[in-house]
Amino acid sequence: xxxxxxxxxxxxxxxxxxxxxxxxxxxxxxxxxxxxxxxxxxxxxxxxxxxxxxxxxxxxxxxxxxxxxxxxxxxxxxxxxxxxxxxxxxxxxxxxxxxxxxxxxxxxxxxxxxxxxxxxxxxxxxxxxxxxxxxxxxxxxxxxxxxxxxxxxxxxxxxxxxxxxxxxxxxxxxxxxxxxx
Numbered sequence: 361x362x363x364x365x366x367x368x369x370x371x372x373x374x375x376x377x378x379x380x381x382x383x384x385x386x387x388x389x390x391x392x393x394x395x396x397x398x399x400x401x402x403x404x405x406x407x408x409x410x411x412x413x414x415x416x417x418x419x420x421x422x423x424x425x426x427x428x429x430x431x432x433x434x435x436x437x438x439x440x441x442x443x444x445x446x447x448x449x450x451x452x453x454x455x456x457x458x459x460x461x462x463x464x465x466x467x468x469x470x471x472x473x474x475x476x477x478x479x480x481x482x483x484x485x486x487x488x489x490x491x492x493x494x495x496x497x498x499x500x501x502x503x504x505x506x507x508x509x510x511x512x513x514x515x516x517x518x519x520x521x522x523x524x525x526x527x528x529x530x531x532x533x534x535x536x537x538x539x540x541x
Contacts, residue, residue, distance in 0.1 A: 362503040363443050369498060370446060383449055386495035388488070389462035392419060395469040398485070402473075410529065411476045418468040418514075418521035426464040426513055431456040440500050448500040460502045460510030463493040467514025472521060489514075 388394040399419060403412030436458035440448040455461070470489035474482035493511055496502040502510075 362505060363439070363446075365504055366439050366443060366446055366497065366500060370500065374449075374498065379449055382495045382498045385488075385491050386450065386462065386499050386501075389466055389492040389495075392461075392465040394488075394492075395419065395465050398473070399469060408477065410525065411472060414472045414476065414518075414521045414525045415469045417525055418472050418518045419465060421520055422464045422468040422514055422517040425517065426459055426510065427455070427461055430459060430513070431461070434458045436503075436506070438501060439503050446500050450499050450501060453501060457502055458506045458509065459513055460493065460496050460506040462496050463489075463502075463507045463510030464514040464517070466492045467511045468517040468521070469514075471515050471518035475518070475522065 395415070396419065399412055399415040401412075402408040402415060405412075435456050438448075438453060438457045440446045440452065466489035470482075470486045473485045476482075489511075493507045496507050497504055
């Protein structure tokens with residue numbers, strides 16, 4: 361079913377005029393470039409520093425869980441290597457397909473931003489996470505389940521990072537005010 365979906369995208373949805381735009385969008389997620397840059401900006405601004413710390417924590421969690429553990433355990437072959445007719449729009453990748461690192465990192469940061477900053481910032485960032493994730497299917501480097509699972513893992517990473525950072529911030533505040541633990 362996923363093979364059919366990818367071939368459908370290649371044959372019926374890809375358009376020459378759109379290819380360059382989608383490749384640009386997908387490249388925003390390369391090595392987490394956009395998300396790391398956004399995290400650094402948030403970290404440098406005093407008002408958004410806590411959100412920046414949550415984003416950094418979320419990126420760290422998703423990198424360990426997604427890229428170092430799950431990808432190596434599952435070892436799913438990239439669709440362009442498994443489907444003879446599928447042509448990727450970007451150069452071949454060396455790592456496994458499942459789950460999508462672009463989707464995981466995108467949602468790891470976007471969910472933190474969406475939940476902790478004003479919606480005028482959070483909504484566009486979440487939309488970009490969706491676009492980067494969908495671009496992975498369009499360019500032929502991920503199966504739909506890679507993208508969906510990456511988004512789920514990224515979201516869970518964001519929630520875990522929020523919990524961790526808020527927990528430690530509460531402990532630090534309690535110690536500063538002379539309270540117990």
